[in-house]
Amino acid sequence: xxxxxxxxxxxxxxxxxxxxxxxxxxxxxxxxxxxxxxxxxxxxxxxxxxxxxxxxxxxxxxxxxxxxxxxxxxxxxxxxxxxxxxxxxxxxxxxxxxxxxxxxxxxxxxxxxxxxxxxxxxxxxxxxxxxxxxxxxxxxxxxxxxxxxxxxxxxxxxxxxxxxxxxxxxxxxxxxxxxxxxxxxxxxxxxxxxxxxxxxxxxxxxxxxxxxxxxxxxxxxxxxxxxxxxxxxxxxxxxxxxxxxxxxxxxxxxx
Amino acid sequence: xxxxxxxxxxxxxxxxxxxxxxxxxxxxxxxxxxxxxxxxxxxxxxxxxxxxxxxxxxxxxxxxxxxxxxxxxxxxxxxxxxxxxxxxxxxxxxxxxxxxxxxxxxxxxxxxxxxxxxxxxxxxxxxxxxxxxxxxxxxxxxxxxxxxxxxxxxxxxxxxxxxxxxxxxxxxxxxxxxxxxxxxxxxxxxxxxxxxxxxxxxxxxxxxxxxxxxxxxxxxxxxxxxxxxxxxxxxxxxxxxxxxxxxxxxxxxxxxxxxxxxxxxxxxxxxxxxxxxxxxxxxxxxxxxxxxxxxxxxxxxxxxxxxxx
Ligand SMILES: Cc1cc2nc3c(=O)[nH]c(=O)nc-3n(C[C@H](O)[C@H](O)[C@H](O)COP(=O)(O)OP(=O)(O)OC[C@H]3O[C@@H](n4cnc5c(N)ncnc54)[C@H](O)[C@@H]3O)c2cc1C
Ligand SMILES: Nc1ncnc2c1ncn2[C@@H]1O[C@H](COP(=O)(O)O)[C@@H](O)[C@H]1O
Numbered sequence: 001x002x003x004x005x006x007x008x009x010x011x012x013x014x015x016x017x018x019x020x021x022x023x024x025x026x027x028x029x030x031x032x033x034x035x036x037x038x039x040x041x042x043x044x045x046x047x048x049x050x051x052x053x054x055x056x057x058x059x060x061x062x063x064x065x066x067x068x069x070x071x072x073x074x075x076x077x078x079x080x081x082x083x084x085x086x087x088x089x090x091x092x093x094x095x096x097x098x099x100x101x102x103x104x105x106x107x108x109x110x111x112x113x114x115x116x117x118x119x120x121x122x123x124x125x126x127x128x129x130x131x132x133x134x135x136x137x138x139x140x141x142x143x144x145x146x147x148x149x150x151x152x153x154x155x156x157x158x159x160x161x162x163x164x165x166x167x168x169x170x171x172x173x174x175x176x177x178x179x180x181x182x183x184x185x186x187x188x189x190x191x192x193x194x195x196x197x198x199x200x201x202x203x204x205x206x207x208x209x210x211x212x213x214x215x216x217x218x219x220x221x222x223x224x225x226x227x228x229x230x231x232x233x234x235x236x237x238x239x240x241x242x243x244x245x246x247x248x249x250x251x252x253x254x255x
Numbered sequence: 256x257x258x259x260x261x262x263x264x265x266x267x268x269x270x271x272x273x274x275x276x277x278x279x280x281x282x283x284x285x286x287x288x289x290x291x292x293x294x295x296x297x298x299x300x301x302x303x304x305x306x307x308x309x310x311x312x313x314x315x316x317x318x319x320x321x322x323x324x325x326x327x328x329x330x331x332x333x334x335x336x337x338x339x340x341x342x343x344x345x346x347x348x349x350x351x352x353x354x355x356x357x358x359x360x361x362x363x364x365x366x367x368x369x370x371x372x373x374x375x376x377x378x379x380x381x382x383x384x385x386x387x388x389x390x391x392x393x394x395x396x397x398x399x400x401x402x403x404x405x406x407x408x409x410x411x412x413x414x415x416x417x418x419x420x421x422x423x424x425x426x427x428x429x430x431x432x433x434x435x436x437x438x439x440x441x442x443x444x445x446x447x448x449x450x451x452x453x454x455x456x457x458x459x460x461x462x463x464x465x466x467x468x469x470x471x472x473x474x475x476x477x478x479x480x481x482x483x484x485x486x487x488x489x490x491x492x493x494x495x496x497x498x499x500x501x502x503x504x505x506x507x508x509x510x511x512x513x514x515x516x517x518x519x520x521x522x523x524x525x526x527x528x529x530x531x532x533x534x535x536x537x538x539x540x541x542x543x544x545x546x547x548x549x550x551x552x553x554x555x556x557x558x559x560x561x562x563x564x
Contacts, residue, residue, distance in 0.1 A: 018518070019383045028387050040500075100355070101364050124500060129382055130367045135325065135355035144326055144429035147352050150493065160433060164493045165348040166446070166502065171433040172324075178429075184500060185487060220364035224377065224390040232525055235546035241559040244531065247547050251529055254508050255450070255475060255564065 003117035003154075003176075004059045005048040008107055008137075009041035009077055011070040012127040025225045027096065028127075037073040040122025042080070043182040046189040047152060048120050049081035056154045059083050061114060065106050067095045071205060078200035079192035085205040086110065090217060094210070097219035100128075102210075104136035109213035111141060116177065118159065123148050123181040134181040144174035147181040258287035259313075261332065261344040261354075264299035266321075271447040272345035274411075275404035277306055280343050282372040282407075286310035288339075289416075292331055292423070294321035300418050309416040319426035323349060326427045329356035334424050336361060339397065346401035346503075347446070354401050363395035370406035384499035384522035404446065405505035405526060438494050440479075445495070448478035450508045453497055453524070454490070455482035457513020457534065457553055461490040467554065468512060471561045480504065480524075482514045498523035513553050516541025533557065 013019055013028070014036040020029045037045075048060040062077040064070045065088040074085035088106050090098060111119065119138075124131040138145035146152075146161035150169070153160045154176075162171045164183045192200075210217045238244045248255050258280045263270040273289075280287040286308055291300040292315040300314040315331055332353070336342060342357060344350035346368040358365035370388070371379035377392045378400070445451065452472045458464040464485065472479050480502070481495040497504055499522035509527035514520060516532070516539055524530070525544050532545035533553050542548040549556055 013383070015519070019386050021387050028383060099364060101359060101362075104359060126499070127383055128367075129384065129499070130365070131351050132355035132358070132365050132367060135352065136359035136365075138326075139329060139356035139359040144427075145352075145356075146430075147325070148348060163348075166494060168435070168437040168492060168494050170435050170437075173431045173433050175429045183493075184483060185493065220395050221366065221391040221393055224392055226382075227388050227390070229381070229385060229388050232530075232544045234543045235530075235548065237542075237548045237550065241549070241556060241563055244547055244549055244560065245563045248508070248529075248531070251508075254529060 003057045004061060004114060005051060005057045006111065006114055006116035006119045007041070007044050007048045007060060007062045007077070007082065008103070008119065008121045008133065009045065009062055009064050009073055010038045010122070010125045011035050011064060011066050011073045012038045012125055015039055015126055021226050021228050025227055027223065027226050037076055038122050038125050040124060040182050042189040043184070043186050044120040044122055045077045045080050045082055046187050047182060050187065051154060052081070057118070061086065061116070063088065063107070063110055065090060065098060065103050065210070067092055074205055075200050076192065078203040079197045080190060081196070084203060087205065087207045088210055088213065089207055090210050094217055098217055099219050099221060100130050100132035100136055101220060102215065102217040103133050104140055105215045106210060106213055106217070107137045108140045109215055118154070118176060119179045121179065121181050123183055134179045138179040143178050145179045145181070146172050146174050148183040149180050150183050150185045152180060152186065257339045258284045258341040258343070259339045260287050260289045261342070261350070262289050262291045262299065262303050263345050263347060263349045264291060264293060264296065266293045266296040267298045269299055269302045270345070270347070271409065271444060272347055272404040273303070274306065274409035275407045276343050276345045276402045277308060277410040279369065279372060279402040279407045280341065281308045281410065283341055283375065288313060290315065290332065290335065292320045292328055293323070294318050304416040304418050305412050305414055307411045307413040309414045312416050312418045313421045314418055315421050315423040317423045320423060322432045324430045325353035325356055326429055328353040329360060330427060331423045332357045333360045335421055336397065341398045341400065343400045343402055345404050347404070350401045354399055358399040361397055361399065363397050363399055364393060365399045365401065366391065366393060368401050368403045370403045384518050385525070386518065403503060405503050438492050442472060443476065443478045445478040445480055446502050446504060448504070449506050450475045450477035451480045451504050451506045452477045452510045452512065453480035453482070453514060454485055454512045455514030456484040456488065458485060458490060464490040467557045471510070471557055474561055474564050482520050511541050511545070512557060514541055515539045516544065
């Protein structure tokens with residue numbers, strides 16, 4: 001099979017950072033905050049690269065829709081083994097209101113240009129926690145989807161995908177082309193080695209604009225405010241099990 | 256302002272989250288219609304008709320809807336969407352799977368996992384693992400919404416809505432079910448349990464997890480949960496995971512055993528009414544949210560607790 005895989009990746013606040021809400025309650029503070037590739041997208045890149053290494057795919061193309069600085073995660077993906085990268089550039093103001101439907105439309109335009117046999121994305125971006133983009137892209141393409149994947153096997157024009165669902169696991173076979181979204185246990189992404197980081201600098205990275213793809217990226221949801229959740233305060237330390245049981249028995253309606 | 260709620264069910268009975276989703280819908284209007292899509296799903300449809308606040312139950316009963324595939328479900332929902340201003344489903348793996356397709360096919364945004372309704376167009380939803388709450392206003396004519404079920408009460412019984420059959424579009428035929436390995440458990444469902452006993456990496460292995468936590472859960476009639484680390488290490492299946500990218504729970508009592516309290520874990524349980532933490536590290540972040548913290552070795556403390564209850 002000579003399939004190309006497209007992997008959409010997003011630049012988000014690093015998962016180790018404790019985020020702060022801006023003083024004017026307009027958004028979460030992004031200035032001087034460590035940014036990284038969305039963890040689920042690292043898993044997506046890893047899976048695509050493994051499929052290439054296994055001879056199932058011939059090329060792995062990574063794409064992000066974001067500001068110029070998002071080239072850093074594209075380079076990271078190239079260092080992990082992707083062959084080529086595309087930045088669909090938007091300005092800072094647009095990037096702050098770029099929503100899954102708009103991203104899905106941008107990706108659809110790229111799918112039209114690149115004709116991949118498979119798209120592997122993350123199940124969820126850990127900033128907006130939307131969990132939408134892959135499913136929306138699949139719908140816009142009229143393609144099947146297999147979300148929350150913990151195992152992927154490609155053979156005979158089909159993807160057989162084990163999905164993590166609320167009740168346990170479910171394995172589906174979907175016809176290709178399709179969209180797969182990754183869950184945490186699909187694989188453990190490799191670390192980029194120094195030679196591969198050097199090589200990544202020479203791999204092709206194309207820059208397009210949202211306008212050149214003919215996509216309207218105006219938001220459909222307006223953020224009115226962003227607030228800190230009510231703080232949960234630490235309670236008390238109990239000295240031993242007897243004291244804990246006593247406290248629990250005195251809490252109303254618990255045990 | 257017609258409202259459509261998509262029921263989650265197993266053809267025989269409704270999943271608990273359907274009731275919470277209905278109660279979110281009833282904050283937007285006086286009544287709502289419910290769609291029950293499945294195969295031989297009349298019993299689930301009758302259960303939906305008996306919920307308070309339901310205007311009409313629409314039933315799509317077809318072999319190709321048996322497995323709840325997103326492609327067929329979305330095309331069904333879009334085929335009956337005309338006239339509805341709101342379409343809601345639970346933010347479970349079921350709802351998260353097909354609702355974005357519905358939104359994209361209708362060319363509207365999806366408002367993911369709302370935790371509150373502010374007004375007809377405005378909703379609150381957690382972002383950044385619940386470390387911030389965004390208030391968002393929708394500009395779309397149809398609002399496609401998934402509901403964080405722990406944030407809304409369960410709708411009650413007492414309705415007697417009419418049940419109406421609807422035709423479903425043809426099978427798209429792109430997906431086949433290969434296998435389903437659903438966890439069978441006598442315990443309450445994790446997302447709806449009143450008490451949850453949850454274990455982390457501190458349990459060491461799956462055998463310890465069962466030996467130490469199952470008797471406590473038995474005694475309390477509790478569901479069992481876990482951290483990501485415990486699932487990744489294979490102590491328990493994936494459907495035990497509580498957190499930002501696992502299940503959201505808000506029981507009366509959450510007992511965290513050998514769990515450090517990473518933000519991604521807290522995201523899934525910090526709305527619990529009472530939190531108990533048992534951990535040998537007095538500085539573990541879980542103690543910052545625990546109502547009752549017990550510092551020490553879980554292998555001694557948990558059996559003591561089980562015996563004392
Ligand atoms: C994208 C992403 C998504 C994630 N989603 C989730 C999620 O949904 N849910 C989730 O839980 N995590 C999630 N995580 C992982 C999270 O960051 C933590 O790694 C994980 O929660 C840690 O699990 P743990 O507390 O069991 O393990 P650890 O952090 O290793 O903690 C183990 C604890 O056990 C204690 N302990 C050890 N031995 C004993 C003993 N004998 N007696 C008492 N205490 C003992 C230790 O003191 C320690 O505090 C996610 C991470 C990422 C990057
Ligand atoms: N701006 C973006 N650019 C490229 N891919 C994206 C972007 N936003 C989201 N994605 C992809 O869609 C997945 C789900 O994101 P979301 O629907 O926002 O939770 C992510 O894991 C990425 O794979």
